[in-house]
Amino acid sequence: xxxxxxxxxxxxxxxxxxxxxxxxxxxxxxxxxxxxxxxxxxxxxxxxxxxxxxxxxxxxxxxxxxxxxxxxxxxxxxxxxxxxxxxxxxxxxxxxxxxxxxxxxxxxxxxxxxxxxxxxxxxxxxxxxxxxxxxxxxxxxxxxxxxxxxxxxxxxxxxxxxxxxxxxxxxxxxxxxxxxxxxxxxxxxxxxxxxxxxxxxxxxxxxxxxxxxxxxxxxxxxxxxxxxxxxxxxxxxxxxxxxxxxxxxxxxxxxxxxxxxxxxxxxxxxxxxxxxxxxxxxxxxxxxxxxxxxxxxxxxxxxxxxxxxxxxxxxxxxxxxxxxxxxxxxxxxxxxxxxxxxxxxxxxxxxxxxxxxxxxxxxxxxxxxxxxxxxxxxxxxxxxxxxxxxxxxxxxxxxxxxxxxxxxxxxxxxxxxxxxxxxxxxxxxxxxxxxxxxxxxxxxxxxxxxxxxxxxxxxxxxxxxxxxxxxxxxxxxxxxxxxxxxxxxxxxxxxxxxxxxxxxxxxxxxxxxxxxxxxxxxxxxxxxxxxxxxxxxxxxxxxxxxxxxxxxxxxxxxxxxxxxxxxxxxxxxxxxxxxxxxxxxxxxxxxxxxxxxxxxxxxxxxxxxxxxxxxxxxxxxxxxxxxxxxxxxxxxxxxxxxxxxxxxxxxxxxxxxxxxxxxxxxxxxxxxxxxxxxxxxxxxxxxxxxxxxxxxxxxxxxxxxxxxxxxxxxxxxxxxxxxxxxxxxxxxxxxxxxxxxxxxxxxxxxxxxxxxxxxxxxxxxxxxxxxxxxxxxxxxxxxxxxxxxxxxxxxxxxxxxxxxxxxxxxxxxxxxxxxxxxxxxxxxxxx
RNA sequence: GCCCAGGUGGCGGAACUGGUAUACGCGUACGUCUCAGAAGCGUAUGUCGAAAGACUUGCGAGUUCGAGUCUCGCCCUGGGCACCA
Numbered sequence: 001x002x003x004x005x006x007x008x009x010x011x012x013x014x015x016x017x018x019x020x021x022x023x024x025x026x027x028x029x030x031x032x033x034x035x036x037x038x039x040x041x042x043x044x045x046x047x048x049x050x051x052x053x054x055x056x057x058x059x060x061x062x063x064x065x066x067x068x069x070x071x072x073x074x075x076x077x078x079x080x081x082x083x084x085x086x087x088x089x090x091x092x093x094x095x096x097x098x099x100x101x102x103x104x105x106x107x108x109x110x111x112x113x114x115x116x117x118x119x120x121x122x123x124x125x126x127x128x129x130x131x132x133x134x135x136x137x138x139x140x141x142x143x144x145x146x147x148x149x150x151x152x153x154x155x156x157x158x159x160x161x162x163x164x165x166x167x168x169x170x171x172x173x174x175x176x177x178x179x180x181x182x183x184x185x186x187x188x189x190x191x192x193x194x195x196x197x198x199x200x201x202x203x204x205x206x207x208x209x210x211x212x213x214x215x216x217x218x219x220x221x222x223x224x225x226x227x228x229x230x231x232x233x234x235x236x237x238x239x240x241x242x243x244x245x246x247x248x249x250x251x252x253x254x255x256x257x258x259x260x261x262x263x264x265x266x267x268x269x270x271x272x273x274x275x276x277x278x279x280x281x282x283x284x285x286x287x288x289x290x291x292x293x294x295x296x297x298x299x300x301x302x303x304x305x306x307x308x309x310x311x312x313x314x315x316x317x318x319x320x321x322x323x324x325x326x327x328x329x330x331x332x333x334x335x336x337x338x339x340x341x342x343x344x345x346x347x348x349x350x351x352x353x354x355x356x357x358x359x360x361x362x363x364x365x366x367x368x369x370x371x372x373x374x375x376x377x378x379x380x381x382x383x384x385x386x387x388x389x390x391x392x393x394x395x396x397x398x399x400x401x402x403x404x405x406x407x408x409x410x411x412x413x414x415x416x417x418x419x420x421x422x423x424x425x426x427x428x429x430x431x432x433x434x435x436x437x438x439x440x441x442x443x444x445x446x447x448x449x450x451x452x453x454x455x456x457x458x459x460x461x462x463x464x465x466x467x468x469x470x471x472x473x474x475x476x477x478x479x480x481x482x483x484x485x486x487x488x489x490x491x492x493x494x495x496x497x498x499x500x501x502x503x504x505x506x507x508x509x510x511x512x513x514x515x516x517x518x519x520x521x522x523x524x525x526x527x528x529x530x531x532x533x534x535x536x537x538x539x540x541x542x543x544x545x546x547x548x549x550x551x552x553x554x555x556x557x558x559x560x561x562x563x564x565x566x567x568x569x570x571x572x573x574x575x576x577x578x579x580x581x582x583x584x585x586x587x588x589x590x591x592x593x594x595x596x597x598x599x600x601x602x603x604x605x606x607x608x609x610x611x612x613x614x615x616x617x618x619x620x621x622x623x624x625x626x627x628x629x630x631x632x633x634x635x636x637x638x639x640x641x642x643x644x645x646x647x648x649x650x651x652x653x654x655x656x657x658x659x660x661x662x663x664x665x666x667x668x669x670x671x672x673x674x675x676x677x678x679x680x681x682x683x684x685x686x687x688x689x690x691x692x693x694x695x696x697x698x699x700x701x702x703x704x705x706x707x708x709x710x711x712x713x714x715x716x717x718x719x720x721x722x723x724x725x726x727x728x729x730x731x732x733x734x735x736x737x738x739x740x741x742x743x744x745x746x747x748x749x750x751x752x753x754x755x756x757x758x759x760x761x762x763x764x765x766x767x768x769x770x771x772x773x774x775x776x777x778x779x780x781x782x783x784x785x786x787x788x789x790x791x792x793x794x795x796x797x798x799x800x801x802x803x804x805x806x807x808x809x810x811x812x813x814x815x816x817x818x819x820x821x822x823x824x825x826x827x828x829x830x831x
Numbered sequence: 832g833c834c835c836a837g838g839u840g841g842c843g844g845a846a847c848u849g850g851u852a853u854a855c856g857c858g859u860a861c862g863u864c865u866c867a868g869a870a871g872c873g874u875a876u877g878u879c880g881a882a883a884g885a886c887u888u889g890c891g892a893g894u895u896c897g898a899g900u901c902u903c904g905c906c907c908u909g910g911g912c913a914c915c916a
Contacts, residue, residue: 212835338916344916637871641871780851
């Protein structure tokens with residue numbers, strides 16, 4: 001009988017669905033296992049190979065956990081709000097609602113064809129009111145805690161997408177979606193105060209995450225221990241400072257270099273810039289500030305990093321020595337970090353050094369190396385010994401940090417402080433396709449939150465949503481949407497017209513799966529208690545400093561609000577590697593997107609998914625080619641032939657060893673996501689069984705370990721084998737444990753996925769003999785079959801009887817022998 | 832520039848705690864089956880060499896009886912950060 005993959009796969013998909021085999025009973029008593037894969041973004045019309053590469057192995061893992069006896073939840077959904085989805089709709093001349101419905105339907109079909117065990121009864125689609133109602137509810141929780149605030153600030157603006165972007169969405173000064181250069185724009189926008197959680201987000205205790213990802217988040221949060229120092233402004237009849245005790249506060253991590261400060265620098269956006277400038281210099285300063293504002297991020301940080309700036313005419317007093325130092329404005333100082341002002345120490349900071357050289361500012365060394373000399377023509381930036389530093393001279397940098405801080409603290413002119421690179425999360429978007437922000441503005445009452453019972457604030461369908469290039473939110477044009485009543489005074493009010501960043505939708509979706517139909521609450525508290533956090537989370541590493549950071553933040557906020565009982569959402573995290581085509585990322589614009597459909601059509605989904613898993617380690621990814629897929633197709637055919645043919649009444653010892661070795665290895669390798677080596681172990685078993693034959697009992701064990709990888713094939717084999725058993729072909733009749741099978745189906749259909757993962761028997765793993773490797777001076781000179789457990793002496797004796805080994809020893813003097821039991825003997829002779 | 836990860840046959844990749852380098856698969860060659868081909872089945876396959884043997888895990892050194900694995904220096908590839916004071 002030939003195996004017909006397509007027909008068989010469709011047959012089982014239908015039977016599984018009819019039997020609700022993969023519908024997880026959340027109230028089941030068994031231990032829960034929440035296996036989650038990052039849900040797809042239906043911005044294109046089809047899943048590509050990268051999705052399969054991600055989803056299929058994760059599904060194999062989930063199936064394995066199920067067979068290990070866990071009550072596994074493996075849900076699926078769609079992250080369907082957002083810019084790319086909207087742009088897709090615009091380019092196809094459709095309403096996003098329509099294009100999303102279409103794309104979701106296609107992707108659902110593809111996902112079902114994969115034969116994965118997604119529980120579709122719990123599907124989540126983020127752009128439907130039943131979902132985004134709760135996204136808005138989440139916003140209100142943040143708002144209530146004072147963690148959502150509105151502020152006018154210079155923000156990142158993508159001129160092509162016509163919307164603002166969060167800091168995380170700017171990559172190399174470009175928009176992470178369309179790669180246009182990002183500019184700055186002053187806008188009043190909504191922010192979430194993620195900075196408040198910076199310290200807690202640095203804690204990864206108990207989290208099984210890739211080191212790389214933790215490091216990336218750590219760098220992104222960017223904690224620095226340092227100090228703030230107050231520099232008093234020197235009054236001048238020529239500027240606005242009139243001796244009122246105004247000061248510039250700078251942030252530094254190198255307070256030990258304070259005596260080397262020869263000027264101070266303000267960021268162009270600093271509030272004191274105009275005040276400190278003298279009348280004479282004011283025009284030049286204003287021109288400089290205006291010119292930096294015109295530059296985008298790329299221009300501002302590139303231009304060969306040539307630093308620019310202007311002197312304000314103002315001076316400040318260095319609190320440690322009373323020195324008067326000039327104040328400059330330069331755009332190499334960032335307004336958004338620290339205090340937006342720095343003390344410049346050109347002798348010990350490369351940036352200050354370059355600036356001082358260019359503008360001929362004094363450079364004074366205050367730190368000398370403990371050993372050696374300072375290199376000519378550059379700043380000495382390491383710690384060392386202080387010099388030219390008054391009473392602090394000769395202290396080490398480490399001592400001076402403490403001492404100088406102490407002194408300034410005593411005088412009220414300085415204090416230790418911590419700075420983070422992390423910025424607050426900007427969540428407003430001037431686009432149509434997103435969840436409306438549930439806020440209204442009333443002339444009388446000001447800003448007011450929509451009350452929870454009035455959610456959702458529905459996104460209206462009839463809106464001209466194409467960006468007009470004026471930077472206005474499309475929702476502003478809908479009078480029906482904008483005009484509303486104030487929740488406080490019931491007077492006329494207008495709605496917030498910006499929508500929320502899609503990352504808000506995806507930062508809590510894992511909570512919704514466990515109670516996706518709940519119309520009263522975002523989720524049931526008890527269910528959350530039982531099912532969360534997520535045990536295994538799989539998705540791309542590109543989300544390290546976006547989705548994964550936001551989801552952690554929101555989880556902590558909900559934890560603090562006592563809405564949930566855990567404060568980390570994902571206990572274990574694994575990233576899949578990227579699949580490229582001819583060395584470059586697959587993208588529609590490059591036209592190198594490979595579709596899985598034709599491969600599924602030709603080979604079936606079992607073969608296709610096994611091929612993806614066999615390519616290499618899951619976390620590596622790789623360049624796509626289909627050259628090797630025939631090898632997997634051959635393997636599947638051979639397994640089929642083996643199972644229906646190649647029968648043996650009794651297994652050989654070698655086969656039992658191979659089989660139990662495979663049971664052990666396959667399980668171990670799945671757990672660490674090394675699917676490639678798990679498959680190779682099964683290939684080796686197949687090769688041996690082809691020669692030796694295999695008993696029915698062993699075939700069943702083999703089918704079970706194959707099941708997570710080739711679910712349809714294994715199910716078909718399982719049913720065939722059990723038929724054989726019933727016909728008395730030599731095995732046991734059907735008597736497999738029926739794990740978690742719904743009562744009404746028990747007795748009608750016993751799926752292989754309701755059987756228990758086999759246990760290997762140690763007894764079969766031990767061989768009676770081993771191959772003793774004999775080396776002479778570290779070079780392999782012979783291999784001898786020997787009995788397990790022989791002594792060193794016996795091994796030496798055995799080795800010397802071999803003529804081909806003796807040749808290398810001959811009459812040479814034997815110095816020593818190294819013996820590794822049951823493995824190797826190395827005889828060292830004089831040369 | 833800084834921080835991570837990696838570099839193994841013609842190709843994808845294996846290799847436990849330092850102990851047989853190249854498992855498994857692709858490709859290739861030969862054989863078998865066939866009227867023939869495809870598919871299947873079987874054998875071989877790191878390089879040089881007729882063989883004995885020598886050499887071989889990016890390059891160079893070191894530690895060790897023994898190094899793909901550990902240490903130091905360098906080169907290359909991929910990823911992240913990038914004026915964060």
